[in-house]
Amino acid sequence: xxxxxxxxxxxxxxRGQQVTLSCSPISGHRSVSWYQQTPGQGLQFLFEYFSETxxxxxxxxxxxxxxxxxxxxxxxxxxxxxxxxxxxYLCASSWVVTSTDTQYFxxxxxxxxx
Amino acid sequence: AQSVTQLGSHVSVSExxxxxxxxxxxxSVPPYLFWYVQYPNQGxxxxxxxxxxxxxxxxINGFEAEFKKSETSFHLTKPSAHMSDAAEYFCAVxxxxxxxxxxxxxxxxxxxxx
Numbered sequence: 001x002x003x004x005x006x007x008x009x010x011x012x013x014x015r016g017q018q019v020t021l022s023c024s025p026i027s028g029h030r031s032v033s034w035y036q037q038t039p040g041q042g043l044q045f046l047f048e049y050f051s052e053t054x055x056x057x058x059x060x061x062x063x064x065x066x067x068x069x070x071x072x073x074x075x076x077x078x079x080x081x082x083x084x085x086x087x088x089y090l091c092a093s094s095w096v097v098t099s100t101d102t103q104y105f106x107x108x109x110x111x112x113x114x
Numbered sequence: 115a116q117s118v119t120q121l122g123s124h125v126s127v128s129e130x131x132x133x134x135x136x137x138x139x140x141x142s143v144p145p146y147l148f149w150y151v152q153y154p155n156q157g158x159x160x161x162x163x164x165x166x167x168x169x170x171x172x173x174i175n176g177f178e179a180e181f182k183k184s185e186t187s188f189h190l191t192k193p194s195a196h197m198s199d200a201a202e203y204f205c206a207v208x209x210x211x212x213x214x215x216x217x218x219x220x221x222x223x224x225x226x227x228x
Contacts, residue, residue, distance in 0.1 A: 004157070033215060043204065043218040056215050090157055103216065105150075105157035 002027065004093050004106035012112045018079040021109045025072050025093030031055075032074040033103060034066060037088040046089075049074055050096070078111075086113045116141045118207050120219035128227050133177075133192040135222050137205035140186065147188040148206040148216065149179055158204065164188060166210070175199070200226045 005024045013019050025032050034046040045058040049068035066076040072093070078085055088110050092103035121136040139145055146165045150158040162173025169181040179190045188205060205219040 035218075042220045045215040045217070048215055058215070092158075102160050102163065105159070107155070107157045 004091055004104050006089075006091050006106040006109050008109060009107065010110050010112075012114065013081050014114050015081055015083060017081050018077065019081060019111060020075055020077045021089055021091075021111070023074045023076075023091030023093075023106060025074070025091075026104055029093035029095055029104070030072055031094045031096055031101070032068055032072065033092045033094075034074070034076050035090040035092065036060075037090055037108070038086075043090070046076065081113045083113050086111060116145065116207055116209065116214070116217055118205050118217055118219040120203075120205050120222050122222055123220065124223045124225065126225040126227060127195045129197055130194050133190070133195045133199065133224065135190040135203050135205075135224065137179075137188045137190065137219060138186050139188065139205075139207045141207065141209070143209055144183075145207045145209055147179075147181060148208070149173065149177070149188075149190050150204045150206060150218075152202045152204065152221075154201075161190070161203075195224075195226045197226050197228065200224055 007022045031050045033048040036044050047066050048056040052068045063079045068074045088108045090108045092105045094101040094103045117140045119138045148163045149161040151161050152158050161177050162171045164171050164181045172178045177192045181188050202221045202223050204221045206216045208216050
């Protein structure tokens with residue numbers, strides 16, 4: 001069974017640009033969550049989608065957005081990039097409710113903002 | 115608000131020695147607790163989880179953790195460290211009621227010395 005896949009794995013952008021990251025969950029999983037990982041702040045929750053609906057959102061500015069498609073694949077978008085957005089962005093999928101269900105993580109997309 | 119504290123950002127042990135990684139949580143309701151491991155350039159992998167069944171939880175790769183409500187702790191142990199255990203370990207908490215995402219600790223980097 002294929003795991004969670006994220007594309008691209010590495011990305012370099014400049015300040016002010018926008019970026020879209022993609023996540024394909026494990027087959028059958030309907031919930032997708034996104035996290036930002038930085039050395040200073042650690043792992044921070046961005047948002048969670050279930051059946052194309054955003055169920056939960058972390059404390060991030062509106063420049064961070066996401067969506068989920070009918071096949072459960074998810075994308076997240078960051079507009080007007082700032083240097084502080086440089087991070088590893090992790091996607092995780094689970095069958096249903098993420099609070100009790102095991103989340104399976106992808107390898108992440110490493111975003112560097114210059 | 116719920117939170118997780120991992121004592122020690124870096125732990126170093128000799129190969130064959132006991133591994134003890136500490137995790138304390140703060141919560142007003144019974145939590146679910148998780149330990150994840152992250153190897154370099156990879157996503158997070160679940161080691162074990164506590165979801166209100168047995169308080170001593172056995173996970174993969176010989177790790178186990180014990181939920182101690184009186185101490186609000188969920189420390190991770192392994193009797194004998196192996197070089198391949200060198201990685202970053204994250205403790206996380208969630209709650210069975212309500213729609214709450216995982217809250218992660220800052221992580222503990224484990225080094226294993228030959």
